[in-house]
Amino acid sequence: MTLTAAPETGERTARKNSPGGARGPRRSGRLRRVGLPYLLLLPALILELLVHLVPMVIGIVVSFKELTQFYVRDWGTAPWAGFDNYSLAIDVNAPVGEALLRSFATTCLFTLSSVGLCWLLGTAAAIFMQETFRGRGLLRTVFLVPYALPVYAAVITWAFMFQRDNGLVNHVLHDQLGLTDTPPFWLIGENSFVTLLVVSVWKGWPFAFLIMMAGLQNIPREIYEAAALDGAGVWQQVRRITLPSLRPVNQVLVLVLFLWTFNDFNTPFVLFGKAAPEAADLISLHIYQSSFQTWNFGAGSAMSVLLLLFLLVVTGAYLLLTSRGRKATDA
């Protein structure tokens, strides 16, 4: 994923220059040495194969089958459906395809907003907390709490707060501040998008903060000192030194956040239950509903495969673009 695009450390570059690795010229234990890395990789490989790759292949096979409640008992008997499941999923003029497309668009919008906000909050907090000040350690601890809380515990609490009649949010907005004429709904209707976004950002930004803090520690102090001598103020230092130095970190961070947010199932599931309101109908929940609630796994698998293809293309394009962009700046 990001490995290949990560900046080469001095060591790695050095190793590259001596192909075949730096292992000694002795040839006697060659076989053992050649075998060893494979042996070390074997557990990881077997597990990934078992839990991810093979099931994925089965999933792809299923997407070409008419696997409904009538056949779940014995999958082998499910008739082949050709591309029927796919044409159902991508026919945007029919309700199923239209709903999928809408859910997809919602997910894209949600992911963009959530990743953007997480990044913004995380980066800003990391930069503001780059220097030591009294209480910094405590504050850093506090900021990591949302990340440390188990997802369901945190999300259930938010659901409790977003209740219309008894929740904290409306108590503040409506009863105390009087901002709205009637208490708005947060868990149904259009506002549920905002609800989902708030919860997702609350849960996700500390990760950005953590990574950014780590990234900032890699910036040598001398650069700031030199800049300060040149008369650059704090804001200028942030703009000219901090942000550009964080570019490689950003590349990783944005991609990881993107994948996590896009595939997020836990948050909407705990927040809204099995039937999310249209405005917050994220794609993984949508597919869950299309396959598990109605026991139509052929259609559900087809949708998942389309989703996977989309993620592959986006990730690939992203890596290609960012690494090329960096090469250009490096040169």
Added chain:
Amino acid sequence: MPSHSRRPVRSPMAAPRSFLWSRRIFLTLLTGFVLLPVYVMVSSSLKPLQDVSGAFRWIPSGLTVRPYFDIWETVPLADYFMNSLIVAGSATVCSVTIAVFAAYAVSRYSFRGKRVFTVTVLSTQMFPGILFLLPLFLIYVNIGNATGIALFGSRGGLILTYLTFSLPFSIWMLIGYFDSVPRDLDEAAKVDGCGPLGALFRVVVPAAVPGIVAVAVYAFMTAWGEVLFASVMTNDTTRTLAVGLQGYSTQNDVYWNQVMAASLVVSLPVVAGFLLLQRYLVTGLTAGAVK
């Protein structure tokens, strides 16, 4: 809460007012946003049921610790807790061990198929769980039928599943971290007569403790909070907290105070552990993820 030190460490120049003020405002607001649910969780867990099923109040009308006793009666929380602990703990240990081996191989050896391996393993990170939930379950059932190893419905199956969730990220992180451990160190160890594995355990692993801790924390949290697979792959005796907590919304009512108390109880050990280890987390990520 953020106070204003006049002695910046890195910048030889005092920060201007605008910077200090925006820092103060921003960090205060952010602290409020972060702590709001925590306050709600704590205060609601101490409220009587009428309070939490009625209109929200900042200050409880009365305090009670009843919910903290009731939570163990309403659902077998202690059992769920043990299950979660066993599952998340084992998944973490296995995931980290396997990741250490794999990362060592990638970091220290060049071999045929290295790129294929890393790309394949890392790309599994993007698979939507929903795609392989049912097939995976089928595979477990068939392995169970063929070999008698019960994977479906058992903790073992869940451990196996969860450890692969954190594996890609862990491997990738550790590759980065191992790369930053000077190779001269393990070469020296080998000269001293250690085998490759000796070098790994005596030199590389001790040097990479922060990275390994960071990875372990990540693996643990991934397993501790997962809902989707747990809801399909567990039963009465193996149910984990993530699913078990739903037991507080019953036929009759949602016992919000108990939900909050239980959430707090199940969060405390994780949060405490996490915060204790946060020092490692930052150093681990610094070398592993962002280099």
Added chain:
Amino acid sequence: MRRIRAAAVGAVTLSLVLAAAACGGGSSGSEGSNEQPRTLTYWATNQGANLEVDKKVLQPELDKFEKETGIEVKLEVVPWGDLLNRILTATTSGQGPDVLNIGNTWSASLQSSGALLPWDAKNFEAIGGKDRFVDSALGSTGVQGQDPAAVPLYSMAYALYYNKKMFADAGIQKPPATWAEMAETGKKLSKNGTWGLGAEGSNLSNNIHQVFVLGKQHNADFFTPDGKADFTSDGAVAAVKQYVDLMAKDKIIAPGNAEYAQNQSLSDFAKDKTAMVLWQTASATFKAQGMSEDEWGVAPAPVQSGRPGPGAAANSMVAGINMAVFKNTKNIDGAKKFVKFMTSDEEQVILNKAYGSIPPVKTAQQDPAFNTPALAVLRETLATSAAALPQVPEESQFETVVGTAVKELFAEAAAGRPVTTESVRAKLEKAQQQMPKK
């Protein structure tokens, strides 16, 4: 590069082989056996206040069964949220319980998967005969004309529960018997922060139960006799609109109820915030909420006019729990013995009493325990004016799509947007198009 490709090809081939092996599996032994005659696994549904309560109710009975037959029953109470998924995994893998409870509305859906033992004459004979059961309960055990997929265990019906204190305060003498009276009574009660009627607007199943009964009253069935979805008939549209209009037009349901899905309406009722609820066997819940028996009353649910009865005068769906046997059980005789035990007169009285439901077994119904005012109404409703939900394989899809449509209409009503015949029809049209093509 070529080697990489070779490795990739190898990996894919391996996966395919494994995949084929995995796909080939599934359930074996379709008709059950007696390989393990000493044990049974039983999945019970959550009927009591919480899972622990259920265990306390059931375990002594299971011990009794073990004493009688020597068969040990391993009990697991499955929460409602997990039940369908658990049945699904059991069905696909063939590794499930021997005996399980299902919501009776799922009977036809699950029947179509072929995983459940059909209750033909011979099997019914083993548990004492089909005619021991009440007809209305038998009407909810599978597709008509096929052998039932399950046996009725607990029966429930909808009724109108009212808060006596709130009625007295508003000077109302008797509960409404028709929808017109409901609107009138409800308006009297909807003032100063209290409301006439409660609803669970985000609970899909509950929405379905309510609009299905209203559909009956408008002579609409949501499915044609040959099992095709028919959501957009004038009757169906009128039924859905009438239900949502209780909030949108009559304004006797609090807008906040649109997001209720966890029985908050019952909690409002117990707290004197809502004067009436249409609910199935709510007495145990009220008790758990701290309401004593004399604080609430119960009356038959409203009809359009006249008195409740069959056909268009229906005022409840046939609610309840059925008991089914998994076809590939390894203890088929024991499973039948267990069903016989659970549907015996004695156990029916004990269990239904504990859960506040009505026995679907005729002789057990005669027990005086089911003759309290509250239960008499339910029993009468079940016997004379309850209609079974459509017994079609697509029932679960129907609940999902139409239940969601009603939920969305409630959300619009709650936001103050108009709910018109056209908007209702459009929602139902969309719901119908999401049903699988036949």
